[in-house]
């Protein structure tokens with residue numbers, strides 16, 4: 001058997017019924033994240049990575065610390081949390097459904113190392129989805145600038161995995177982004193594009 005290229009933790013955000021798509025009743029971000037992660041798992045395994053998911057079944061919904069900590073506990077080379085976005089503010093605001101675009105958050109535990117990988121991940125998502133580029137970002141904890149705001153990134157870094165990322169795959173509140181995310185063929189293409197980036201960096 002060929003040697004594994006390393007363990008990658010994929011974290012499909014939320015549980016099965018987390019965050020309804022406002023453009024289609026009965027479709028949920030938490031389920032869509034799981035489908036996309038499953039496609040990405042298969043792509044990465046075909047490239048020789050050992051892939052674990054924080055949710056083995058769509059019904060699973062572990063806590064944020066448990067999700068992030070898996071990466072350090074298993075000695076993963078990368079932790080990747082899979083999400084789609086929704087704007088803050090009032091859903092009845094006419095601008096609400098117009099906000100769209102992809103962005104990647106990366107852990108502040110190694111900004112220099114993580115930023116170029118995040119840039120490539122955002123590029124791949126923007127290109128594949130045909131959506132707007134919202135860039136790459138960090139978000140620091142208000143009372144401690146040296147750690148991440150997002151629980152999964154913070155706990156991944158604390159457990160020893162500094163290559164921690166969270167991708168927002170467009171907005172499930174926007175008709176165009178949401179239509180893409182509801183199509184399994186589109187999610188499979190997205191997984192392939194992201195696997196190519198991971199293949200380049202790891």
Ligand SMILES: [Zn+2]
Nearest residue numbers: 013029083084
């Ligand atoms: Zn989410």
